[in-house]
Amino acid sequence: MKPTPSQRRRGPRVALLALVLCSLLVPLAFIFDRAPSGYATTDERRRQEVFLPSVDPVEQIGGGGVPVHRVPVHGARQDPPKKVSNGSTGVLQQHNHTEHRPSGVSAKPKVLPVPRTEPPKAVKEPTRIEVREDRKRRDNGTKEDEVENAKTCQLEFGSYCLWSTEHKVIMKDSIVKRLKDQLFVARSYYPSIAKLQGQEVLTQEMKQNIQEHERVLSASAVDADLPSFINTKIEQMEHTIARAKSCTVECHNVARKLRQILDMTDDEAHFHMKQSAFLYNLGSQTLPKTHHCLSMRLTLEYFKSPSLDSDVSLARKFNTRNHRHYVILSKNVLAASVVINSTVISSKEPGNNVFHILTDAQNFYGMKYWFARNSYNKAAIDVVNYEEMVLEKLPKLGMQELYLSEEFRVLIRSTEQPTEQTRMEYLSLFSHSHFFIPEIFKDLKKVVVLDDDVVIQRDLSFLWNLDMGDKVNGAVEFCGVRLGQVRNLLGKTKYDPKSCAWKSGVNVINLDKWKKHKVTEKYLILLKQVKIKDEVALREAAFSISLLSFQHLIYPLDERLILSGLGYDYGIDPEVARSSASLHYNGNMKPWLELGILEYKKYWRRFLTREDRFMDECNVNP
Template sequence: MKATPPQRRRGPRVAVLALVLCSLLVPLAILFDHASSSGDDVTTDERRRQEVVLPSIDRVVRRDPVIRLPVGGGVRQDAPKKISNGSSGVLPQPKQIDRRPSPSSTKPKVLPVPRTEPPKAVMEPNRQEVANDRKRRDRGAKADEVENAKACQLEFGSYCLWSTEHKVMMKDSIVKKLKDQLFVARSYYPSIAKLEGQEALSQEMKQNIQDHERILSASAVDADLPSFINKRILEMEHTIARAKSCTVDCHNVDKKLLQILDMTEDEAHFHMKQSAFLYNLGAQTLPKTHHCFSMRLTLEYFKSSSLNSDVSSAHKFNTPNHKHYVILSKNVLAASVVINSTVINSKDPGNNVFHILTDAQNFYGMKYWFARNSYKKSALHVINYEETILEKLPKHSMREMYLPEEFRVLIRDTEQLTEKARMEYLSLFSHSHFFIPEIFKDLKKVIVLDDDVVIQRDLSFLWNLNMGDKVNGAVQFCGVRLGQVRNLLGKTKYDPKSCAWMSGVNVINLEKWRKHKVTENYLQLLKQVKRTDEASLRAAAFPLSLLSFRHLIYPLDVNLTLSGLGYDYGIEQEVAWSYASLHYNGNMKPWLELGIPDYRKYWRRYLTREDQFMDECNVNP
């Protein structure tokens, strides 16, 4: 009877021990089961997340245009101010739809026999959620694409437009697949090499990586690949699959992927900068065929005994009754096209007088060319700008001739991210334009034409304009207002709401110019500009041109000149024919190989053909 109580006490102890053991084993079993069933999904999500990591791009929240000064010199006068929004650079992940059944859906539903799907009332919210999720994804992707385009245009300018238009789609799919396999294998190899018992896999992966590198170093296109390439691809696929099945430290793989991604992006950016430099070099350099052409004309001028076209028309040069056009150019063919297009479309070409201002290097070649070619009895006057300034303004130190300056303006609107950033090229007067009244003291009115302009209509109506007290008749460009570039204009008073203006076709009232002392005001403003080198001097043309003509601009009809043919690919043919003049402002001039092919025909139709020196120098723009 005394042994009975201990037996009774032993029963509860066993039961308690069993309960404790079950409480430990059951959670472990559930945990292992969950890990084994969802381990692959975790790896896939982690890999997908790493693929969308991009360098952070600060989103600019200002609507001010970004001005690069000048295009030719490549000087940045106003660096864009970037305000970070705290973005980490990771694209937002699409909202995951929870497809697990809700507690209410686990109850059995009694449905009519013909129906084999849930009622429409149950399906509609899921469809709406999927549609909204897809719209959010598309909107986010489009916004990021716009931001990337803005960043590219901000750094590389019109090269981004040119490279996009001339982008060649990759056709060598096998080479691309080899590179993708090499990318993945390199990311897994460091982690596999550290695992114990995976020496064979590590050696196999290393050998495959070396084989891929050797093949890609010798083959850049599919046609150059060896015949056994499919075998190598299958071997690498098998090796990568084995590597993915191993338990590796995801942090190491993640780190390696980021390293490879950074290296790839740095390499791509380097090639982008190199290509942009070569593009700008080609846009700013006179082709060797044009240089040969100019030199041949200069040589022939000195070989000719008596060739002077100015003598017969000299009486028209200082007569105010004629229609005087002024062109600043160093390009013989460009100046020839401007004059030829103006004369052909003029109703009274015999009343036209063209004054071509050029530098000393191209002066004799210009004289010889325009002496050999006639333009319907129009008078042609070729002037050595440097010699004229030395003669009439001996105290002025800036005697070099400057062509019209172009400034790249990037206009952004962050309130509508789906809208693409607009890039414009704003053409303004250079320093040389401000001495036109001193060069032509006997004239009262002139029309100044840029040498990248093509005239398509008669411009006689411009001579009948009553500009009142205004000095410069120009097409306004209200995409840029003076208040938006106040950091470039200094402390001079001006109307912040007034629009910028464009050169190209400008009606200049020289009498009003002298009355308002525009040249004197320009020289006074020039003294306040810090000029450290040639580039900063050219950059100063932006504020000086806008401030010198403040309140003195007469707005011309916007249909007078169509700008953008040197960078905008989206101009329709019907639109181009409707304008009185076309302006090839931008880097892609029509006489360059970089010129936009669809717009060259408007320029070529006024080009003088079948010339001996053009054939000898192989000039065929």
């Protein structure tokens, strides 16, 4: 039965009505579809947006694979913390990036102004001056973003950000980068093109080009590895993308896909950043294999050689009070050798110096053999097995393992001037092993404790003439951190909130006053109050215990005595470094590591003993 003329006319009307209805619904759907698409925001992404405008985090970066631990340093004006972190001592305060309100001000919703209905005015062409000022504003904004990104990076990844910035390599493989860009764009268009009717050929062509690009990139990471026909592939993909762009597709689908790819790329970049930071910290805390070779060869030669009895005249100095006694805690034979050699060369009376090296059982025999083979201008050197000493003579004190000075990374942010650039310092403090020094050297009256990452450039004999009064520990004070700013770490112990922190590196210890004030007993009492779950918590406890044990017992030394920061700060003036009395390589970039700052290594290398045959056999060249 054939349709009537009226029925034939009704078909186009219905189609036209449906087309008009779709043209109205599509814009409405686009307007109301404002929810962000792509991957959901994870907890880790939110943690990246947490920042501390009113607290200064202190992070410990210890040796031996100790993880980074963040704790706050409270500012002078600060509201009580709102959120307690999972750590045993850490308190973090979470704020929003977009809004900062004074305390006590309630949050009110922002009211948008009523839009004006005046007719639009003619657009005025910008002048050259306006264009220049606008460009300058954009440049300043870019610099501010870079500074803020650097602060965030340091807060999360530590000194790795400094090292990665210094060793940043400009990407030279432009063809590989172009292939990746083409692949991103093609992937974003492919789902939309595949849904179009009549574009099966284009869909197949785009799929084939995507697979070929992926195959090439899986085998080639640099331009030199690319095949000879790569230019043809690039032109084919460019042509395919141009055809895809000419097709009518839903823009929000393409934008959604691009956001997904961007989220995946950000997540992958953050993963590689974390992996690189972990490997950097692992490299900074691991002794190079050449140093292991040296230690093993020295230990082997010790047992192969006849008895190494030290010079009797030198051994008599070990317990004689009228000599200048230095104490060094170290597990690194080269580091201890540089400290001793630099001190002896800089001394006006080198024969009056006595060095006591406290080391562990693993490195004891290697160190003993090294210092028996090498002489240091008539200075007496006593290598002590700390673990054996504590186990045999001090069994009640425990702490048999040797701990070196603990380093804490301190990020200092001004609460009164939030726009001021964050400052980073490495605060070195005594470890648990330092508190047993008076029990080990009972016959001595005064000693100077040197860290094994120190280089001495001036005579230190004046330290023995200091009148420290009733003080115990002569140290350089660091008033950038006061006890009141770390109150959440100090527990319920009474303390003076205005007392300054102090630094290890070069410390004058009056052992008689130490025993008078019972510093070791005070340390043991504080240690019992700390909940020690594992070695990490034990080493973290050194921060609060060191500060509280020597409260009101610090004799402030001249800050010009020691220049700190050569293990993390790239901005130290070489002239200042040359003229300083001593240099402290505190930080991750130790001078005996490949990660060390090359410009500062020369001050350490000049005191290195290079003539020893084991140095050549193990290829030791720090």
